Amino acid sequence: MVSFNLLIAVALVYVAFLFIIAFAAERRAERGREGWLRSPMIYTLSLSIYCTAWTFYGAVGYAARSGLEYLTIYLGPSLVMIGWWWILRKLVRIGRSQRITSIADLISSRFGKSTPIGVLVTLVAVAAATPYLALQLQSVTLSFAVFAEGSGQVWGEQELASAALWVAIGLAVFTVIFGTRNLDANERHHGIVMAIAVEAVVKLCALVAVGVFVVWGLAGGVGRTLDLIDASPISDWTQPGGRWVGLTFLAAAAFLCLPRMFQVLVVENADERHMATASWAFPLYLMLMSLFVVPIAVVGLNLLPAGSNPDLFVLTVPLAEGRNGLAIFSFLGGFSSATSMVIVSTIALATMVSNHIVVPIWLSSRGTGAMVSGDVRGVVIMARRLSIMGVLFLGYLYYRLSGGGEALAAIGLISFTGAVQVLPAMLVGVFWRGATRWGAASGLVLGFAVWMWSLFLPSFGADAIIPHSVMANGPFGIEWLRPQAFFGIDGIDPVIHAVMWSLLLNTGALFLGSILTFPLPMERLQGAQFVNVFEHSPNARSWTQSSAHAEDLLITAQRILGAEEAQTLFQAEARSQGKAGFLPDVTPGFVEGLERELAGSVGAATAHAMLGQILQGASVSVEDLIKVADETAQIMEYSSQLEAKSAEQERTARALREANEKLTALSIQKDAFLGQISHELRTPMTSIRSFSEILREGGMPPTQQAKYAGIIHDEAVRLTRLLDDLLDLSVLESGQVTLNQQDGVLRDVIDRAVDAADNREGALKIDRRRSEEGVELSTDLDRLTQVFINLIANARKYCDAQQPTLRIKVGRHEGRRVVDLIDNGSGIPEDKQGVIFEKFSRLTDDRKAGGAGLGLAICREIMNRLEGDITYLPGQGGAAFRVTLPSVE
Amino acid sequence: MGRSPKPQTFLARASYRQRRLRDAAKVLPIVGGLLFMAPLLWPREAVAEGGNGTSHAILYLFGVWTALIVVAFVLARIIRPTEDDDIQQPPEQSPGSGPQAGGR
Numbered sequence: 001m002v003s004f005n006l007l008i009a010v011a012l013v014y015v016a017f018l019f020i021i022a023f024a025a026e027r028r029a030e031r032g033r034e035g036w037l038r039s040p041m042i043y044t045l046s047l048s049i050y051c052t053a054w055t056f057y058g059a060v061g062y063a064a065r066s067g068l069e070y071l072t073i074y075l076g077p078s079l080v081m082i083g084w085w086w087i088l089r090k091l092v093r094i095g096r097s098q099r100i101t102s103i104a105d106l107i108s109s110r111f112g113k114s115t116p117i118g119v120l121v122t123l124v125a126v127a128a129a130t131p132y133l134a135l136q137l138q139s140v141t142l143s144f145a146v147f148a149e150g151s152g153q154v155w156g157e158q159e160l161a162s163a164a165l166w167v168a169i170g171l172a173v174f175t176v177i178f179g180t181r182n183l184d185a186n187e188r189h190h191g192i193v194m195a196i197a198v199e200a201v202v203k204l205c206a207l208v209a210v211g212v213f214v215v216w217g218l219a220g221g222v223g224r225t226l227d228l229i230d231a232s233p234i235s236d237w238t239q240p241g242g243r244w245v246g247l248t249f250l251a252a253a254a255f256l257c258l259p260r261m262f263q264v265l266v267v268e269n270a271d272e273r274h275m276a277t278a279s280w281a282f283p284l285y286l287m288l289m290s291l292f293v294v295p296i297a298v299v300g301l302n303l304l305p306a307g308s309n310p311d312l313f314v315l316t317v318p319l320a321e322g323r324n325g326l327a328i329f330s331f332l333g334g335f336s337s338a339t340s341m342v343i344v345s346t347i348a349l350a351t352m353v354s355n356h357i358v359v360p361i362w363l364s365s366r367g368t369g370a371m372v373s374g375d376v377r378g379v380v381i382m383a384r385r386l387s388i389m390g391v392l393f394l395g396y397l398y399y400r401l402s403g404g405g406e407a408l409a410a411i412g413l414i415s416f417t418g419a420v421q422v423l424p425a426m427l428v429g430v431f432w433r434g435a436t437r438w439g440a441a442s443g444l445v446l447g448f449a450v451w452m453w454s455l456f457l458p459s460f461g462a463d464a465i466i467p468h469s470v471m472a473n474g475p476f477g478i479e480w481l482r483p484q485a486f487f488g489i490d491g492i493d494p495v496i497h498a499v500m501w502s503l504l505l506n507t508g509a510l511f512l513g514s515i516l517t518f519p520l521p522m523e524r525l526q527g528a529q530f531v532n533v534f535e536h537s538p539n540a541r542s543w544t545q546s547s548a549h550a551e552d553l554l555i556t557a558q559r560i561l562g563a564e565e566a567q568t569l570f571q572a573e574a575r576s577q578g579k580a581g582f583l584p585d586v587t588p589g590f591v592e593g594l595e596r597e598l599a600g601s602v603g604a605a606t607a608h609a610m611l612g613q614i615l616q617g618a619s620v621s622v623e624d625l626i627k628v629a630d631e632t633a634q635i636m637e638y639s640s641q642l643e644a645k646s647a648e649q650e651r652t653a654r655a656l657r658e659a660n661e662k663l664t665a666l667s668i669q670k671d672a673f674l675g676q677i678s679h680e681l682r683t684p685m686t687s688i689r690s691f692s693e694i695l696r697e698g699g700m701p702p703t704q705q706a707k708y709a710g711i712i713h714d715e716a717v718r719l720t721r722l723l724d725d726l727l728d729l730s731v732l733e734s735g736q737v738t739l740n741q742q743d744g745v746l747r748d749v750i751d752r753a754v755d756a757a758d759n760r761e762g763a764l765k766i767d768r769r770r771s772e773e774g775v776e777l778s779t780d781l782d783r784l785t786q787v788f789i790n791l792i793a794n795a796r797k798y799c800d801a802q803q804p805t806l807r808i809k810v811g812r813h814e815g816r817r818v819v820d821l822i823d824n825g826s827g828i829p830e831d832k833q834g835v836i837f838e839k840f841s842r843l844t845d846d847r848k849a850g851g852a853g854l855g856l857a858i859c860r861e862i863m864n865r866l867e868g869d870i871t872y873l874p875g876q877g878g879a880a881f882r883v884t885l886p887s888v889e
Numbered sequence: 890m891g892r893s894p895k896p897q898t899f900l901a902r903a904s905y906r907q908r909r910l911r912d913a914a915k916v917l918p919i920v921g922g923l924l925f926m927a928p929l930l931w932p933r934e935a936v937a938e939g940g941n942g943t944s945h946a947i948l949y950l951f952g953v954w955t956a957l958i959v960v961a962f963v964l965a966r967i968i969r970p971t972e973d974d975d976i977q978q979p980p981e982q983s984p985g986s987g988p989q990a991g992g993r
Contacts, residue, residue, distance in 0.1 A: 075950075079925075082958075083915065086918070235944070236943065239929065245926060248922075280965055287951065
C-alpha cells in the first residue's frame, strides 16, 4: 500500500513541476519567443479543461449507475467543435475584433456596453460555477481520503474539510501568481495555458493507462471486455430518449457558455486557424477520455465489494490490484483535472467580477478623475486577486454546506444548467440584430430564477431549503409552480425539466422583451457589429491616421458644440501637439477627448456613432472608438503606452516635421518668387524703356504722345506699388514701424476698407451685419483698414464661386473680439493653409491677379504689430480668415 | 457607415469548391447529431431478449465518433480558413475598386 506521506510528497513535487513549467512559459513569452506556445496543439490541449475531475472520476461512477448516458457529456462538445463553422468561428472573430475579455463582457458589449447586463451575467456565472468548484475540491479531497484509508487512517468530516481548505488555499496561491501577472487587454496567460496543456496530457495518459490495464491486464482483451459488459448490470440498452437528447444538448450548450470554456475557446485563442486543428483534435481527445470509462466501471463493479463508491473506481481498482505506481499516476490525473479546471474557472470568474462589478463601482465612487490617473491598474489587479480568493472561498463554502456527499455527476449537471442560461442571450445576440438589452435582461433573470427554483435549491436535499410541502404542492399551494412539475406537467426527469423550462422561458422572455422594447443607438450599433462581424472587421486592425478628417471632425463638432467651443477645443489640442492652427492630428487620445465632449451634448452612444461615421474611412472604426472611450482596460493600456513613449519627444518631433515641411514649401515658393519678382520688375521696365525711346525719337501726334506717356506713368505706378509693398513689409518685419494710435469704431474701418477695396461693378457681394460692428477700437486704424482691404481684395480676386459673396462676421473667441471674413469659394486646400501667410506665397500662378504674394504676409505683420492676430479658419465652406482685434484696455 | 460589398454571386472554380467544402463542414455536425441519436430508435424488446445492447451501442457510437473525427480532419486539411472572409474579393477584381474602397 502507498503511504499517505509518499502521496503528499508526489503531489507536492508535481505542483512544483507545474510552477516551473508555468514560470518557464511566462519567461519565454516575455522574451517574445512565443512560437510553440501559440501552436494549435497547445490550444487544443487547453480546451481539455472541459474534462474536470467530474470527467476523470465521475464518468466512471456515472457509467456504473446509468450505462452509456455519460457519453452525452462528450458527444455534445464534440459536435460543437466539429461544427465550428456555425458558432465558434463567429464567437472567436467577435472576441478578437471587440477585444472581449469574458463571456459577461461579450454579452454586455453586444447589448450596448450595458453594465447591468454584465453584472447579471457575472452573477449567473458565479452562482453556476460555485457548485462545480466545490465538486473539484470534493473530488481531490476524496482521492486523498482513499489513500489515507489505505495507510490505515479513516478520514472523518474534520480531516476532509481541512484537506479541502488546504487544496483551496494552494489553488488560490497558484492562480493569483500566474493569473494576475499581466493585465493584457487580450487576457492571455501563457504560464497557465502551458501548465494546463501539461495537465491535459497527464490526465489523458493516466486515464488511458488505467483503461489499458483494466482491458488487457484484468479483463483479458477487447472481446473478453465486451463479454464482461454484456454480463454486467448495465448491459441493457434502455436509455431514455429525452435524457439522451437533452443532455447532449445541455453539454453542447455548456461547452460554449461555461466561463472557463469561453476563456480558453475565445479569449485565449491566438489564431483563428487553431480552431481548424481543434475541430478534429479535441473530439479525438474527448473520445480517448471516454473510451475506457465503461470497461473500468464494469470491471470495478465485478472486482470491488458491493457498496464501494463507483466515483473512485479509477483509483480503487489499481489499488485493489496492488498496482501502486498506476494508482499514484491515476491520482495525479485526477488532481490535474481538478486543479486545471479550478484555476481557469477562477481566473475567468475573477476577470468578470473585477471588470463588471468591482471596477465600475470603484470608478463611479471616484468620479471622472479616476479615468486619467494611472492607479486604475493597481486597483484592477487587486480586485482580481481578491475576486480569485472570493470565488474559491465560495466554492469551499458550498462544499462545506452541501456536506459533500452527493454523486459527482449530479452536481455537474446542476452547474451546467445554470451556466447555459447565458446561451439564449449569447446566440440570439450574435445572430439576431433585433435583440435588445431589456430582452436579454428579462431572459437572463427569468432563466436564472427558474434554474434556482427547479434545480439548484432542491439540490440541497428534501426539506433543506425548500420544504417538502412546497415540493409536493407548490409555494402557497400554487400547484403549477411546483419546482419539479411546472404547469402541472408531472413525471419529467428533474434535470431535463429544469433545462427545458428554464431555456424555454428564458428564450421566450428574450424574444418578447426584444420585440416590445426599443434598443439604444449604441445597442443597434453593437448589434450590427456583432451580427455582421465578418463584413465589418478585417483580421488585423491598426490606427491609421489621416489629418484630412480633422476638418470633417471640426465641422461635426461645430454643429454639436457650437463653433466657438469646437474651435477652442481643436486649437488647444493642436497646440498641445505642437502644431499651429486649428487642425490637430487625429490621434486616439484626441478622438477620445472629443468624443467625451460630444457625449456631453448628445449622449455617449450618438457621439460614438457620429465620430465613427467620420473616421470609418480612416479605419478608425466604431469599435476602436468605443474601446478607447470607455473600456477601462484599454484606457490603462493606452496611458501606460503614453508614459513609455514620452509625450514631449513626440511633440517636438511633430513640430520639427511641420517646420521642415514649411521650409521645403517656402524654398520652392521663394524660387518661384525670384523668377516672378524679376518678371514683375522687368515687364514695366521694358515697356517704360521702349515707350520712352519712342517718345525721344519724337515726330508723332500729341494724342499718341499723351497715350505713351500715360502708359509709362501707369507702369511706374505699378513698380512703385510693388516696391512700396516690399518696403512696407521690411519695415514691419524689422519693427521700425511707428504706429499712429487712434480711437474709432470697427464699422467705420470696415466701411473704409470696403470702399477702398476696388470693388468695381459690385462683383463681390458683401454680407455684413452692421449692427454687430459697433466695436470700439483704439489702435492704428489706417493699418487695420489696410488689413481689411487686403482681405476683401483677396476675396474679390480669388473667390471662384458663381456669385462671390463675402460674409463679415463679428464675434468673440477666448475673450477677444474677432472678425471672420468668410467667402463662398472653394477655400484653400489643407496643404497650402500652412504657407499662405508666408512672404512670396501665391496659390496660383495666375499673374493676372496682380499681386506678388505679399498681401497676407503684410496683413500678418500688421496684426502682430497691433497685438492682434490673423489666422486661417478651416471648415467654414470657403476661404475664411479670422482677424483677432487688438484688445481694448 | 460604409456599405460592405455583397458576397460574390459567381465564383471561380477554386473558390466555388472552397464554398462547398465549407457547406460540408457545416452539415457535418448535423449528420453527426442524427447518427448519435439513432440508437434511440433501436427496438428495445429485442435488446431485452438478447441482452447485449450496451456493447453494440458502444461499438456503434465510438465508430460514428471516429468517422466524424476522420472527416473533420480531412476537411480541416483542405479548407483554407485564411480565405474565410465572405467579403474577400476574388483575385480578378482589382483591389480597392468598387464598393470595397468605402467599406473598409
